[in-house]
Amino acid sequence: MGMIQRWDIFKGLGGFKGIGQRLVNLVYPPSCIACSAALADEDGLCPACWRQIPFITHPFCARYGTPLPVDHGGMMLSPLAIADPPVFGRARAVARYDGIARDLVHGLKYGDRVELARIMAQWMVREGSDLLADCTLLVPVPLHRFRLWRRRFNQAAALAEGIGRQTGIPVGYESLLRVKATRPQVGLTRSERSTNLEKAFKANPVDLTRIAGARIVLIDDVMTTAATGNATARTLLKAGAASVDLLVFALVAKAG
Ligand SMILES: [Zn+2]
Structure with missing residues (x-):
């Protein structure tokens, strides 16, 4: 998909435009969510920042969602997906975790930028349309309670809420629980790490009745490695989920 089409879709996906929005704009003039430049109609990205988002476009791996160098057509798999397939079915990310995409993730995670979630969720709905078409339940990857308290809110839950609102798919905010803080992974073997996680x-x-037979899409802000996606997917599959896919905003390129 070309830059112009993406931009049109982005503009077309805007929130409600009515007298209420115009009143809001009088008080909070619309601005770029990355550089704060003034915008004409509503919050989003200015064209300069938009061009700097490292979008993941075709070709990408059908299992890990990672960019691939050459398009051979059809469903493509990375060497890793063939050698070491993930527990989840498919992962899809809007962008590589770099540049402005990384700034947006940090703004959502550590700043007080809840409005980012709505806009980032719009892009996730667009890029994750294949996954969401089959989905019956959205499940945010949970934070440990201690970290939830420290950061005040779970950014994955904020993104899931935005996606749920736009698609009408129910969100299981509490379907997956984090039962203990993860032990430091340093010094553990790969299999010890995955058991630990x-x-x-x-x-x-x-x-459990909600999870049984559900086609679940896990929601997270970033996929750093496949480990968290695999651990959460295995937990939900054991609990009876029919399928588990993973939709994230950004992906660290080495993740798959
Ligand atoms: Zn900007």
């Missing part, structure tokens, strides 16, 4: 998640007993 898997013990950190638990399907919520209260939500």
Whole structure:
């Protein structure tokens, strides 16, 4: 998809435009969410920042969502996806975790920038349309309670809320629980690491009927490695989910 089409889609996806929005604009003039430059109609990205987002476009790996160098057509798999397939079905990311995409993730995670979630969720709905078309339940990757308290809110839950609102797909905010702070991974073997991480998640007993047979899309802000996606997917599959895919805003290129 070309830059112009993406820009048109982005503009077309804007929130409600009515007298209420115009009143809001009198008080809070619309501005670029990355550089704060003034914008004409509503909050979003200015064209200069838009061009700097490292979008992941075709070709990408059908399992890990990572960019691939050459397009051979059809469904493509990275060497890693063939050698070491993930537990989740498909992962998809809007952008590489770099430049302005990284700034937006940091703004959402550490700043007080809740308005970013709505706009980032719009892009996730667009780029994750294949995954969301089959989805019956959105599940945000949970933070440990201690970290939730420190950061005041879970950025994955904020993105899931935005996606749920735009698509009408229900969100299981509490379907997946983080039951303990993850032990430091340093010095552990790969298999010890995955066991360590898997013990950190638990399907919520209260939500088991909801999870059973559900086609779940896990929502997170960043995929750094496939480890968290694999651990959470395994937990939900064991609890009876029919399928688990993973939709993130940004992906660290080495993740797959
Ligand atoms: Zn800008």
